[in-house]
Amino acid sequence: MRLRNVTGSREVIAESRFVVHDPAAQKGKWSGVFGNNRPIHIEIGMGKGRFMMDLAAANPNINYIGIEKYSTVLLRAVQKMETQELANLRLIRMDAEEICEVFDKGEVAKIYLNFSDPWPKDRHAKRRLPSRQFLARYHEILAADGRIEFKTDNVDLFDFALEEVEPAGWKIEAMTRDLHHDEKMFVGNIMTEYEEKFSSMGNPICKYIIYR
Numbered sequence: 001m002r003l004r005n006v007t008g009s010r011e012v013i014a015e016s017r018f019v020v021h022d023p024a025a026q027k028g029k030w031s032g033v034f035g036n037n038r039p040i041h042i043e044i045g046m047g048k049g050r051f052m053m054d055l056a057a058a059n060p061n062i063n064y065i066g067i068e069k070y071s072t073v074l075l076r077a078v079q080k081m082e083t084q085e086l087a088n089l090r091l092i093r094m095d096a097e098e099i100c101e102v103f104d105k106g107e108v109a110k111i112y113l114n115f116s117d118p119w120p121k122d123r124h125a126k127r128r129l130p131s132r133q134f135l136a137r138y139h140e141i142l143a144a145d146g147r148i149e150f151k152t153d154n155v156d157l158f159d160f161a162l163e164e165v166e167p168a169g170w171k172i173e174a175m176t177r178d179l180h181h182d183e184k185m186f187v188g189n190i191m192t193e194y195e196e197k198f199s200s201m202g203n204p205i206c207k208y209i210i211y212r
Helices: 009-015 030-034 050-058 071-083 096-102 122-127 132-141 155-165 193-200
Strands: 040-044 063-068 089-093 108-114 142-152 171-176 206-211
Touching: 009 071, 030 063, 040 050, 040 096, 050 063, 050 071, 050 089, 063 071, 071 089, 096 132, 132 142, 132 155, 142 155, 155 171, 155 206
Parallel strands: 040 063, 040 108, 063 089, 108 142
Antiparallel strands: 142 206, 171 206
């Protein structure tokens, strides 16, 4: 999907106090950004920010960091933060491949992957966020008891993600191919913009939780 450029989006992001502008300088020091030692949860590919903002509002004792590659999309999250400031949420504009340069070993307690780009061509498999290549990166930054939660409506991507778990040295804690009709896994579920859209169209939402 081609993203429409929004004139001035980079400038707005560069001036926003909600965006961490030199995230690599905070590696191992994120407690200083938030002013506390609470657990850090991150979402990679946060989109317009609804999921992160709802989580942060519901869980003030957890620090959240939303990561988004595209400034045009991140701009929407910045605009939302201007009307609903959350002290326990900060944003980063960066490519997911750089996360090991931004977070120290064991610094992250949980990682959320929601409706990630499926990169459908086989030659692009390593770019998929639930790929074994990315799972190796997550291993570096995730706490020993950390978890990854992944949601998608793309069945092919979900099948791929499941196939990657064991070869990458991870284990499945919970899994469903129809989240909204799974009484156990749906408890406490917070929807993203895409999830609301796709589920309203009758698309079943797949989800897994994995650990090492």
